[in-house]
Amino acid sequence: MNSNLYALLGLGVAVSFVMALKGLSAPKTARRGNLIGAFGATVATIIVFFDPTSVEHHNTLLILAAILFGLLVGVPAARKIQMTQMPQLVALFNGVGGGAAALVAIVEYLNLGDSASIGEVIATVFTVLVGSVSFSGSIITFLKLQELMTTRPVVFPGGRFIIAGTLAGSLATSGWVIASGGTTPLLVLAGLSLLFGVLFVLPVGGADVPIVISLLNAFTGLTVAASGYVLQSTLLIVAGTLVGASGTILTRKMAEAMGRSLFGTLFGAFTAKPQAATQAGEARPVKSGSPEDVAILLNYASRVVIVPGFGLAVAQAQHTVRELADLLAAKGVEVAYGIHPVAGRMPGHMNVLLAEANVPYEQLVEMEEINPTFPQTDVVLIVGANDVVNPAAKTTPGCPIYGMPILDVAGAGNVIFLKRSMRPGFAGIENDLLYDAKTTLLFGDAKDSLTKVVSALKGL
Amino acid sequence: MNSNLYALLGLGVAVSFVMALKGLSAPKTARRGNLIGAFGATVATIIVFFDPTSVEHHNTLLILAAILFGLLVGVPAARKIQMTQMPQLVALFNGVGGGAAALVAIVEYLNLGDSASIGEVIATVFTVLVGSVSFSGSIITFLKLQELMTTRPVVFPGGRFIIAGTLAGSLATSGWVIASGGTTPLLVLAGLSLLFGVLFVLPVGGADVPIVISLLNAFTGLTVAASGYVLQSTLLIVAGTLVGASGTILTRKMAEAMGRSLFGTLFGAFTAKPQAATQAGEARPVKSGSPEDVAILLNYASRVVIVPGFGLAVAQAQHTVRELADLLAAKGVEVAYGIHPVAGRMPGHMNVLLAEANVPYEQLVEMEEINPTFPQTDVVLIVGANDVVNPAAKTTPGCPIYGMPILDVAGAGNVIFLKRSMRPGFAGIENDLLYDAKTTLLFGDAKDSLTKVVSALKGL
Amino acid sequence: MTTMAILTIFVLSVFVGFEVVSKVSTTLHTPLMSGANAIHGIILVGAILVADKSTSTLETTLAIAAVVLATINMVGGFVVTDRMLEMFKGKGGKK
Amino acid sequence: MTTMAILTIFVLSVFVGFEVVSKVSTTLHTPLMSGANAIHGIILVGAILVADKSTSTLETTLAIAAVVLATINMVGGFVVTDRMLEMFKGKGGKK
Amino acid sequence: MRIAVAKEIRPGEARVALVPDIISKLTKAGLEVVIESGAGTASGFPDSEFTTAGALVKTGNVISDADVVASVTALTAEQMKSLKKGALTISFLSPTTSVESIEAAASAGVTALSLELVPRISRAQSMDALTSQALCAGYRASLVAAELSPRFFPLLMTAAGTVTPAQVVILGAGVAGLQAIATAKRLGAVVSAYDVRPSSADEVKSMGAKFITLELEALEGTGGYAREMTEERAAKQRELLTPYLAAADVVITTAAVPGRPAPRLITGEMVSAMKSGAVIVDLAAETGGNVEGSKPGETITTSNGVLIWGGKDVPSQLPYHASMLFSRNVVNLLLLMTKSIDGKPTGDVIPDFSDEIIDAATLTHGGARRTPEGKK
Amino acid sequence: MRIAVAKEIRPGEARVALVPDIISKLTKAGLEVVIESGAGTASGFPDSEFTTAGALVKTGNVISDADVVASVTALTAEQMKSLKKGALTISFLSPTTSVESIEAAASAGVTALSLELVPRISRAQSMDALTSQALCAGYRASLVAAELSPRFFPLLMTAAGTVTPAQVVILGAGVAGLQAIATAKRLGAVVSAYDVRPSSADEVKSMGAKFITLELEALEGTGGYAREMTEERAAKQRELLTPYLAAADVVITTAAVPGRPAPRLITGEMVSAMKSGAVIVDLAAETGGNVEGSKPGETITTSNGVLIWGGKDVPSQLPYHASMLFSRNVVNLLLLMTKSIDGKPTGDVIPDFSDEIIDAATLTHGGARRTPEGKK
C-alpha cells in the first residue's frame, strides 16, 4: 500500500477514536461513538496487513487464525454476559489488553536485540511493567467481582511491606534491564510486576474495585502508547495516549462521583492495616446513585410516578418537584403523582404543598387509582416518603403498619428514593424496598437532590 | 541553547496557549487564561533569540528596536481605548497580524529562492493570500466600526461580479506562483488579495461585522500555521492551528448567538443586491442579549432588584423568578423585589403571585423604600413590567402616565428587560428606557427566558 | 519521526483525551471506560506487526498469544460496550 | 519532521482547538476572539527568525515591518483582552 | 384650614374617612384635623390613637365649622346644608343615587367632590377609592363564600377518602372579581371566570384561573369599564353560562356598569339548575343585583338548597383595612389641592379645575352643579 | 342485618353518620340500610339520594329494630334503651362525658363502640373520625378567623398603600392545628405555631410555618397525643407565650389532651395584652376552653376590643364534607366486623375482640361495661 495512503488511513483511525470517546461521553451519541470506534479499529486491523514498512510476512495465516480464535472467545463472552456481570468482563478484557501489550513489548525487545535505542528500552520496560501489573491486577478484580474470591479487602500482617518491597524490586529490575539489557532481567521484571499487580489489588474493597479497573485501563492505554513508540506507530501512540489521558480523568471523576478519595483507594494497599478487614460493615448492600443517574433514568422513561411524603414537606421541596415534573412533561414523559392518603403528618398534607406549587389537580392520583398503573410505570420517584411504600404493611404481620394499604411501587421498573439517610419513617420500621435490586437511592435533602436532578436533566 | 531544551520550551508555550484558550472560555478563569497566554508568548519571544537552528544574527538590535516600537504603539492603544471601541481595535490587531504573516512568508520565500519545496511554496502562497485578505479586510472592518466610513453594507451594481473576478484572479495567480515561482507573481498575488479583502468586507452590514472579524481572525491563525510549516516551527503550527480551529468554532457560535446565517454573512458579498442597502431599517437601536449575558450580569452583581409586572403574571413565571432569586442569593448576591403599587392589573397582583411562589414577604420592597437604593444596585431585572418603570411618567407632560410615581430603575448600573417584543404596556406609550445604553433586552416569554437564565447561571 | 514530534503528538493527545471526556455524565462512566478499554485493544495492530515478522518459535508463540489477547480485548470490548448502551437505544432521538 | 508528523500535529491541534472553546458562554465571545487574536501574534517568532537572517535591505525592511506588526498584534491583543475581562475581576473567586 | 371627619351615620357603615396613621400628612400640609369622638371605633381606631396622631377629637358636631369634610358615604342633604359656604366635601357621591345631597350641596354653596368620579388615569390610581374598596369587597366575597359553603374549597386526599376541590365561578373580573379569584385560588378552589371586556381573558389567566370563553362579542366602554349589554345579548349570555353555573359549588358575581344598574347575569331559572348546597355571593346586590332574588344584607336559601348572599356594605366588613385604604385615597386627592409657597405649606385647600382629576370629580361648586370642563 | 341511621337530635348537629355515596359498600357486604327521613338534609344529602343509593328511607323510629345503629353524636340513654338487645352502636362516645349513655347501653345489652377510642395505629387511620373531624375543624377555624378579622390576611401593595399581612399564631399543632396553619398560610398570613410535642416542630415547619420555640421541656404521651401539663409549667408557658400573642392579629387554639379538660393556654390577662381588633378562635371551647372567657357557640368582644370565638360543633359547620369523611370512618370500622364465606358476604356484623381496634373501641358488650383486653 502507498505509504502516504497508509499513513493517512492511520490518522483517520486515530480521529475515529477521538470521535468515539467524544461520542461516548454523551447519552445521545454514546452508541454511535462506540460504533465509530469499532469501525476505526476494524480498518486499522485490515490495513496493518498492508503496512508498507513491514516487509516480512511469516505468519499471516497463523495471525488470521489467532484473530478468529480471539473473536470466537471474545464475542460470545461479551454477548452472553448478564448486565450485572459486565464490570468484571471489562476488567478481564482490560487485563488481556495489558497482557497483550506486555507480550508485544517483549517480542519486539527480543526482535530488536542490541539494536534497541535507550528510548526503546525504557519504553519496553515501561510496557512490560505496567502491562503485567494491569494483567494480573485485572484478573484479581475479575475474581473479586465474580465472587470467585472474597470481595473484602484482603490484608495480611506486614502486607504493606511486602507490597512496597515488590514495587521496589520491580523498579530495581527495570533499572537493571535498562542498564544491562538481556532477556532474563526482563522476564524477572515481568514476574515481579505480575506479583505486584496481585498485591496491589488485593487490599482494595469491593466498592473501590471499579475505580481500580478504570485506573488499570488508563495504565494499559499508556502501555499501548509506549508500544507505539517502540513500533514507530503514530496510531498506537495517539490511541494509547487518548485512552491514558481520558482514563485518568475518568478515574478521578468516578472516585468523585462515588465519594471516594482516589489517593485512599490507590494507596490503600500501602496503608491498610489488617484489622481494617474485620471492620468492613455487615450492612445489607444498597445501590446509591448520583443525580445524573437519576436524571438519566427519568429522561429515558415513558411514564414516571412521583410519590411524595413527609420528607417533601420537611424539605419544602414542592416547588422543585413541580419543576422537575414540568421538565419531564416537556420532554414527553408522562408524569403523575401518586398520593397516599396518609402521606405526611396531616390529612391532605401533600395536597396543601402541591397546590402551593401549582401542581395541576389532574396530576394528583389517589392510591387506589394509581396502584394498578405501576406495572406500566418505568420509574417511581419517591420524594421523602417511606412508610407509605413499605411492603412490610403487606408482608409482616404484627408490624405497626401491617394492614395499611400502601402504594405498590415495587411493580414499577425502577424505584428511586430521595432521602437523607437509611433512617426509617414515622412508624420506625425498616423498609425492605430500600435494598431491592430495582431501587436506587439518592441521599440528601430532597430539595437539594431534586435541584441537582433538574440541572442534570437539563444537561442531557 | 540546547536544542532539546529549546524544543521543550516551545512545546510548553504551545501548552500555555491551549490553557489560555481553555481559560478564556469560562468567566472564572478567563483572566488567568489570558495571562497564561501572555506569559507563554513572552517566553516564546525571548527564547527565539536563542534558537539553536538559526545561526545568522544580522539584525538583532534592529529587531529589538522594532519590538520596542511595536510595544510603544500597541500597549497605549490597547490601554486607552474605550470599552465601546474595543471591537475595532481587535479588528485592527488582527489585520496587522495577518499582514505580518504575509510579510514573513514573502521574506522567507525570497530567502529560500529556488530551494523551496512544492509544499513550502503552496504554504507561502496560502499565507500571502489569506494574510493579505485578513489585513485589508480587517482594516475595512476597523473603518466601519470606527465610523470612519458608512456602517451600511456598501453594494454597487455589478459588485458581485467584480468580487468574484478578483477572487478568481487571486486563485489563478496562486497557481501561477506555484507553477512558475518568482517574485513578481507573488507580489501580484498580494495585491489582488488585498483588493479582494476590501471587496469582501465592504458589503457586510454593521451587525455582521463582528462575525467577519472572528472569521478573519481564524484565517490569520491558519496563515500562522502555514508559516510554521515553512519555518519548520512546531510552535507556530500548533498555535496557528489552535487559533484557526477555535476561531472557526467561535465564528459559528457567534453567528448562532446573533441569529445570523454564517453563509449569508460570508457570501453576502456575492449575492448582495444594490437595493438591499436602502432597506436597512431606520429604527432606533436596542441592545438585545442572550440568556447567558443576563446570567453573567446577574452573577457578577452584588445587588439585584427584580421588578415584576403584568408580564410575570401572564407568563405565570412566579415560581421561576423565585428560583432565580434563590439561586442568586445562594451565590451571595443581595436580592430584593421592587413592587410598584400598580404593577399588574389588580391591586396587590404581584403579592398574590409571589406569595404563591413562597417568596418571603421580607424580600418585597415598596416603591418609596426601594427607589433610593437603585444607585447602589448593580442590576435591575424587569420581568414583564413596562409602565411602572417608564421615565415618561416624569419627563413627558401630557402622556397618559404623566405624574404617576415610578420605580427609578435608571439609577442602577444595568437594566435588563424580559419581554416578548417592543410593544408598549397598558398605557400604550413607548418606553425610552428600552433604548438606553445601560439596558439589555432579553426577548421571549418571561417564564422561558427566566428558565434559560437559570440554567445559564447554574453553568457559570 | 523525531522525538520532538512524538512528544508534541503525545502532549496534544493528552489534551484531546482530557477534553473529550471532560463533560461525561455519571451514568456513562462505565460505558466510557469500557469503550476506552476496547480502543486500547488497538495493540492488536502492534501484535500483528510483530507476529508477522517473528521467526523464532518463542517469539511467534508469544506474539500469537498477544494477537489472541488483543483481539479479545478489542472485539469483546466494543461488543460489551454496545450492550451496555442498549438502554439508550431508540429513545436517543426523543426530545 | 516528517509531513505525516506535521499532519498529525495539525489534526490533533484542530481537535484541541475545537474542544477547548466548545463550551464558551456568549458573553465571552469577544474576549475569547481577542485572546485568540493575541495568540496568533506569535507570528512574531517567525518574524524574528526571518528578520535575523535577512541580509538584503528589502528582506530586512519587510521582516522588520513584520516584527513591528506582529508585536502590535501580540502585545496589544493581550492587553486589550485583559481590559475586556476587567468585569470579571475580583468577583471571580465568589461562589 | 380645618378638615373634619364626622361619625358615619349610615347604618352598617363601619369605615372611617381618615385613619390615625395618615393624619401627619395633613398636618404637615398645614391643615388642622378634627375627628368626631368615636368615629373610628367601629373600624378599630380608638379616639386615643387619633389624638396621638395629632388630631383634635371632639364630641358633637364637627363639620359645621370645617373647611373640608371627608366622609365615606355621602353627607346627607341636611349635613350638606349645615356646612359653611365654600366648604369642600370629599366622599363617595353618586350622581345618580345621591341626587338630594348633591342638590343640597349646590344650593349651600358647597364644593362637593365625588370619589366615584375620579377618572381612571394612571396618575389618579392612588385616589381611586372605587378600586381600593372593590379590593376589599372581592376578598370578602370569597371568604364569605367559603364560610357559607358546606364543603371544603381545597382538594384533600385523606385516609377517610378524597375531598374534591370546590368549583368556583366568578362573573365579572374587574378589581373585585380578580381579587375574589385570587382568594378562592389561594384557598385551593378550582376557579374559572367570565367577563365581557376583551382584555379580561388575559387578566383572568394572569391570576392562574381559567377564563370562560363564550361565543359572544366583547363589550368595552371608556376608561377600562364595561358597556351595558342589550337584552338580546344578556339572554344569550345567560343561556351560555347556565351549564357552568350548574357545575359550580360557588358563584361570585361582581359585574357592574358605571352609572347603570347592575346587569342581571343570573335568573331564578339558572339558580334552580344549580346544585343543592351551592353558594352564590352577589356583590352587586346593592345596585340591583346580578342575581335574581338576591337581597342586600341577607342570605336566602332557595327551594333547591342554593344559598344566595346579597352583599351590603361589603368593604365595611373589613373595616380596618378598608378605612386605611380609603383614607389614603382621600388624602392623596386632598394633597392635590394644597399648595406650598417657598416650601412652606399654605394650609389652603383650593380646587384647581384645570387639573383633569379635580375637574372630573367635582360635582358642585360656587353654588351650582357643574359640568366638568372635560365633558363640555 | 339491618343498619340504621336516625336524625341527629343534638341541637346544632348538622352531620349525618352515613352519606349516600357509601351505602353501596354496605349493601355489597350484605347489610340492609335504613335512613330516617330528613337525616341528611342539613348536610346537603336529600332523602332522594339515599333512596337512589339503595337505602330504605323511613319516617319515625328507625333504630329500635336495627341491628347496628350509626350516629355522629352518642345516642342518648333513652335511645340506647330502645335498642334491640345485642344491637351494636357506632358513634362518638366519650367515656368521660357520655357516662349515662354508656350505662344505658350496658344495661340494655347493647354493644357500644366509641370512635374516640379507635387506636392511633396505621391500620386504623381510615377509621379515625377524630382526625377526619379535626381536619374540618382546623379548616373552619382559619376561615372563621379570617371572616371575623377586620383586616386582610395577605400582604397587598397597592396604589392606596401597603396592607401588611396578618400575624396568625396557632397553639396546638395537632391535626386541627396543622390544617389551620395550612389554611391561614394559603390566605397569605404569616403563621407561627406552638405545641408541646417534640415532633411538632418539624411538622409545623413542614407546613411552611414558623415554630415558636419556648425554653420548656416537651410533653409527649402515648399514641402521638400530648400529656397534661403541671400548673407550674402551664404558668411558665403562658408567660413565655404572652409576647407572641400581643403581636398577633389572630390566635387559633386547638390544644387538647385526651380524656382531660382542655389545657388553659390563654388567661384573661394575656387577652388584655392583645391588640384591639385581634381575633381568638378557641376550638377547644366545648371541652373547657384553651382561652379564659371563651364560650362555645358565642363570639365575645372583650373590653380591649379582642374578639373571642368559642367553637361549638365546628365540624358541623362544614356538614357536607364532615359527614362524608365521618361516614367513611364508620363504614371502614363496620367492614372490619363483617365476614364473607367463600367470597359471599354473610351480612353479619360480629365484633371480634381479638382485633386490637375493635377491642380498644368497644365500651360495652354482653350487658356490661368492658375493659379492653389491651388494657388488662
Ligand SMILES: NC(=O)c1ccc[n+]([C@@H]2O[C@H](COP(=O)([O-])OP(=O)(O)OC[C@H]3O[C@@H](n4cnc5c(N)ncnc54)[C@H](OP(=O)(O)O)[C@@H]3O)[C@@H](O)[C@H]2O)c1
Ligand atoms: N397523614 C396523616 O394524617 C398522618 C398523621 C400522623 C402520622 N402519619 C404517619 O406518617 C407516615 C407518613 O408516611 P410518609 O411516607 O409520608 O413519611 P415517613 O414514613 O415518615 O417517611 C418520611 C421519609 O422522609 C425522609 N425525609 C425526611 N426529611 C427529609 C428531607 N429533608 N429530605 C429528604 N428526605 C427526608 C425520611 O428519611 P431520612 O430521615 O432518611 O431523610 C423518611 O424516611 C405514615 O406512617 C403515617 O401513618 C400520617
Ligand SMILES: NC(=O)c1ccc[n+]([C@@H]2O[C@H](COP(=O)([O-])OP(=O)(O)OC[C@H]3O[C@@H](n4cnc5c(N)ncnc54)[C@H](OP(=O)(O)O)[C@@H]3O)[C@@H](O)[C@H]2O)c1
Ligand atoms: N395594578 C392595578 O391595580 C392596575 C389596574 C389596571 C391597570 N393598571 C395599569 O397596568 C400597568 C401595570 O404596569 P406593568 O408594568 O405591570 O405592566 P405593563 O406596563 O402592562 O407592561 C407589561 C409588559 O409585560 C410584557 N409581557 C406581557 N406578557 C409577557 C410574557 N408572557 N412574557 C414576558 N413579558 C410579557 C409586555 O411586553 P411584550 O408584549 O413585549 O411582552 C409589557 O410590556 C400600569 O399602567 C397600571 O396603571 C394597573
Ligand SMILES: NC(=O)c1ccc[n+]([C@@H]2O[C@H](COP(=O)([O-])OP(=O)(O)OC[C@H]3O[C@@H](n4cnc5c(N)ncnc54)[C@H](O)[C@@H]3O)[C@@H](O)[C@H]2O)c1
Ligand atoms: N388604569 C387604571 O387606573 C385602573 C384602575 C382600576 C381599574 N382599572 C380597570 O378597569 C376595569 C374595571 O374595573 P372595575 O372592577 O372597577 O369595574 P366595575 O366595578 O365597573 O365592573 C366590574 C366588572 O364587571 C364586568 N361586567 C360588566 N358587565 C358585565 C356583564 N354583563 N357580564 C360580565 N361581566 C360584566 C366589567 O367588565 C368589570 O370587569 C378593571 O378591569 C381594571 O383593570 C383601571
Ligand SMILES: NC(=O)c1ccc[n+]([C@@H]2O[C@H](COP(=O)([O-])OP(=O)(O)OC[C@H]3O[C@@H](n4cnc5c(N)ncnc54)[C@H](O)[C@@H]3O)[C@@H](O)[C@H]2O)c1
Ligand atoms: N399515626 C396515626 O394514625 C395518627 C393519626 C392522627 C394523628 N396522629 C398524630 O397525633 C397527634 C395529635 O393529634 P390530635 O390533633 O388528634 O391531638 P389532640 O386533638 O389531642 O390535641 C391537639 C394538639 O394539642 C397539643 N397540646 C396539648 N397540650 C398542649 C399545651 N399545653 N400546649 C400546646 N399544645 C398542646 C397536642 O400536642 C396536639 O398536637 C398529631 O400530631 C398527629 O400527628 C397520628
